Amino acid sequence: MPAEETVWIVLKDGCRLAARLWLPESAGPVPAVLEYLPYRRRDRHRGDDAILHPGLAAAGYAAIRVDMRGAGDSDGTMDDEYTPQEWADANEVIAWIAQQPWCSGAVGLIGLSWSAFNALQIAATRPPALKAIVTVCGSDDRFADDMHYMGGALLNDNLQYGSTLFTWLAPPPDPEIVGTSWREMWLARMEAISEPPAARWMRHADRDAYWQSGSVCEDYSRIEVPVLAVGGWADGYTNAVHRLLSNLSGPRKGVIGPNGHAYSHVATPGPAFDFIGVATRWFDRWMKDIDNGIEAEPMLTAWMQDYEPPKPQYDVRQGHWVAEAQWPSANVAPHTLYLSPDGLGEERAPFAVTVKSPATVGLASGEWCPYGWGPDMPGDQREDDAGSACFDSAPLDAAIEILGRPEVTLNLKVDRPEAVLAVRLNTVAPDGTSARVTYGLINLAHRGGFAAGKPLVPGESVEVTVPLKVSGYRIPAGHRLRLAVSTQYWPLTMPLPVAAAVTLEAGSLSLPVRRGEGAAAPDLGGAWSPPPLETLVVEAPARGRLRIAQEVATGRTTVEVVRNLGAIRIAETGLELRALGSETYATLRDDPSAASSFAYRKAEFIRGDWHACIETRSTLTATPTGWRLHAEYDAYDHGERIFARQWTVETPRAGAPGSAEPGSAGR
Template identity: 25%
Template sequence: MPSVDGVPAGIRFEHDIQIPLRDGASVRADVFRPDEPGRYPVLVAQGPYGKDPWIGAAYAAEWADFVQRRPEVVEDGSSGRLIAWEFVDPERWVPHGYVVVTVDVRGQGKSPGYYDPYSPRETNDYVDVIEWAGTQQWSSGRVGLIGVSYLAANQWQVAALRPPHLAAMIPWEGSCDLYRDTSHPGGILSNRYPAMWWINQIMVNQHGNGDTPYHDRFSDEPTTGPALSPAQLDLNRAPIASSALFRPLDGPYYWERTPDLGRIEVPLLSAANWGGAGLHLRGNIEGFVRAGSRHKWLFTHSGVHFHDFYLSYGVELQRRFFDHFLRGVDNGWDAEAPVQLLIRRPESSERRAEAAWPIPRTVWTAAALTADHRLDLESGSADAHPRRVSFDALTESLTFMTSPLGSDVEITGPVALVLWVSSTTSDADLFVALRAFDGDGTEVTFEGAHHMQVPIGLGWLRASHRKLDEERSLPYRPFHAHDEMQPLVPGEVYRLDIEIQPTSFVAPAGYRLALTVAGTDYRPPGADGPGPLDHDDPTDRPPSTYGGTTTLHLGGEYPSHLLLPVIPERS
């Protein structure tokens, strides 16, 4: 039977607990723990979106759609009433012998102070929270981290500091490189970072915001504490919009917010979304590959970015991992393959285990781009003599397409594109999409993290950011330095190595693979407007610079080509 607080029987609930921090400040937390006395492993997450608004109120449309499509989320042992955005569902964890601690980061929700996202101070706060959770009388001393997006990105950060009580982590769709994964993919400013996210999700949840529409699901009071004046609110938050907009190059601001992944030692399960290019994909792949952990797993899925996190199969996966590493349960997890991939097909998908990433049996296949708009997958040969094709950067695009495939072709892994480019202006933004079309010419798209229709793969590069970090670049995954602008001389030809974020797709016989190159964001069939992760900020992309004519040089001394990870069947 529900308790007075609306928390089910068997769960002891402590609201707005103060957790002390090393500098004398404190943050506020909610603690959900088993009613039976004992010491339990602790799951911790801290975030800026408020620990107290119910997901069904704060994100009403998204939650209603989720429940309608997947009613199991409120039927299989949970009412869903305890879920806050991107935090775990306590009803699915506490009855299984876990304590759940949800925390408002400093300056957000109930936690007073100055909000500076992803900053070293916020990360040090997280260390203090983990150590507090690991030393309470109800704690076994083993702390796990789990959460989605921001609540995953900050896991990479704090794990690199090696808090003594941290024992395992599940970063679910969370970036690990603030510049490349979040604010400036390919060096191009993402609209989400300075505008949509900051206004719609951060300021509305700032501590002291008396105008917040959100109410505590337990007390019905505002979720942001006592109201402060607009002037004080402005003083209490970092000017993040201008930080991103006026820091177009990677540098100290981003470096101190991007962890040294090699320092991470704890076991981890990294969950990436194939449909999350631009925010919820690359970081989880890179985090898995570069983390120093001896025990690490990569898990991929697709669809709306928070759905699989709460679905029964996702919770069961998470629980098996934590049962093994936090509770010492011999459940066979240590025998699981380190790479567990969702292999997508036009109308279905299947899960497959692999030994490593990229897949060791990958056949790296170069497909040449030709002047007659072919993507030559069969011979990989370019035109013998250099040719050129051009497009207006703001209104046009070019698409290169294979012949109908003679047999099924699986593309799973990182994708790289080499383009030889010139422009009529001093710079050019390249937006590239890896696509597939059926025998009737209809494009295959998938439901993505933020869009109802996404192509197989996406990539971005600002031509003036073409400089590579040679030490970290790989033939199939270029890594750009983003530490200086190298303007183009109009009319001169430059080589661009473009990272297309990892993907998985099996194209059936008779289908065609395609590559579209444009100077603006990909638009799915029938799209009626920009998406939340678009890149069209007029300050970052003035038409005088990015609205020229872009020319691709193909063949001869300019062998523009697409490098695809073709996966043969296991023998």
């Protein structure tokens, strides 16, 4: 489907936003579907656009991809994600689209990741022309369920994604589109970077007004348009699907596949399904008023994962589709098991177990947000189990299906003012293989909620509740359930610099057990995609943990991660794009205060006599009361450095005793 390369949308303040437009072959005005994000339509996101938007146009929609203010070839600058300016601009864009001669006046939103978040956020602002949204791998809660914190514990994804956004906040526009002003626009964008994003997010270590802004869970009633929420069990954002189905009041559906962080028709692990067909059926019902029966289909359709020996990468995940007519479902009921001296069972019994995990527990965690492009899934859990307090059930007499969010309650004491717990639910095969079903984290500073962290009182008994991630998993007969509790989960988290000992005294596990067949699962169709973008691949995309090295003499462990979007030459634009990156995480087995996290990113744009390059380096370490981030940003025009800036920023940790107000130095 041919596209109009550049359409300019002029906002009320004079800012011009660059858009790419695909129109269907059918005559007459049609509904429009907008994807609105900062990930550059000319290069970085062009491959993703190619396998989605022509498909929407073929289904009879005007598909439009708009680069946000400060991104791609659009005017302006950008300094953060999910801002009121972003939503205000989107409202103007939607109004502009609705008034175009090729548009019927009805507009829908679609998005993955960033554009999944802002589809929900924009819907909550209620633009009059917006009629429906499709949100894929996004979140309704920016503090509890994003790449920054999990259970109040700082994720290393805060650094890795922060480094990525740091690099992509201010790349240059394309001279072929904006002309000779490209260099001036580039310099203005870089000057507008006030601080590394990772530092800003660490400064907000509690769920304050910063995170509440853009978290639509603050008031679900603001969203009135029909919502189709799509996720994957391997993705980091699956919890949002269940919350949206449970809390929205308007028409809504959820689909959860086995996949990682990608659109479901091209995602791995498979099986993939006809995402474009499902999305256009949703839009057909609410934007074309076609009575296609989608309202009568089950509210939730999910891939029920079968057990298979764990490995860091899958092409296809074994299982089958299940469905529930409503969510929450009367077909899913909680079943409680208790921690005891004998393991995990039906009876309460007093016990006392102390756990003080080595700093390297977590090496089998996989990535917080797998993409499925490389070794980024959780592996065999036995090594992590060895550094954890484990509670095993008896072998199951019959298979059970879990669908929903397990929850763990623990009574415990801690010997330090600070501690983090990781709680994993594993299934243990008869041969001893341990596979992670789901997991949760809690920073015990947030034991009373996320609003304000406070130090623990050493030796004081406390009760904490740890929600685990939503899961759909069939555990076979003959397997044992294992609840594993550790005080470290590295490198998925940035560890506290103190090694706390936690004494567990009581606990329970509530499992959402699916007890019947449920509804008949709808046919989601076979996966298909428009033709991929024509490129010459110089370096293939890759994500995941490449190498783990352990030094016997020192106990130093290093994890090397690749984070490459790839290096390609794009036939349509004549551009070579290089988007490469890596991370290195290091710690000492017996000294988490020695932990460090380092991220490198490079973005390079090459065409003829145009050669622009950005490199960033970010290093995160702990201080006795907080975190220290050192970040470097360098930009080059034809190899000549034209911009350089460094930041060293210290931020307090939530609940750390004696923590000071955040400060920064060196700009």
